[in-house]
Amino acid sequence: MSQPAQLQLLAVYFGAIVGLVALMIGLSYVLGQRHCAPATVQPYESGMLPVDDAHLRFPAQFYLVAMFFVVFDLEVVFIYAWAIAAREVGWAGYLEMLVFVVILLAALVYLWRVGALDWAPQRRSRRKSSSAERMSG
Secondary structure (H helix, E strand, O other): HHHHHHHHHHHHHHHHHHHHHHHHHHHHHHHHHOOOOOOOOOOOOOOOOOOOOOOOOOOOHHHHHHHHHHHHHHHHHHHHHHHHHHHHHHHHHHHHHHHHHHHHHHHHHHHHHHHHOOOHHHHHHHHHHHHHHHHHH
16 A cells, blocks of 8 residues: 555544544533533532632642652663563673662662651651751750
C-alpha cells in the first residue's frame, strides 16, 4: 500500500474517532436528564455532607509524594530494562546499575534526613527545637 493511501486511511480513522466522540457527547446532551436540584450540583464526598468550602489548599506533602512516586517508579523501569539485558551488558552494565541505585538511595536518604518524608510537622518542629535546646544548654 502506498504512503498516500495509508495517510488517507489514517485520516478516515481519525475522522471516525472524532465523529464517534462527538456523537456520544451529543447523544448524552440530548438524551440526558435535566434537573437542577441543590443536591445534584454539590460535589460528592463518599456520602459525607460537605462541611466547608471546596476550594482548599492541599498540603505540599501530597505533591511531594506524587513526585517521589514518579522518580522511584522510573527507577523500577530502568532496573527492569537492565534485568532483561543483564547477560548481554556484563560487568560494565552491572556497575552502571549499581551506581544508579546508589545515587537513588542517596537521594532517598537525603529526603528522609531533611524531613521531606515526614508528614507530621509538629514532630519535626519539636525535634528541631529540642536539638537547639540541647545545643544551647
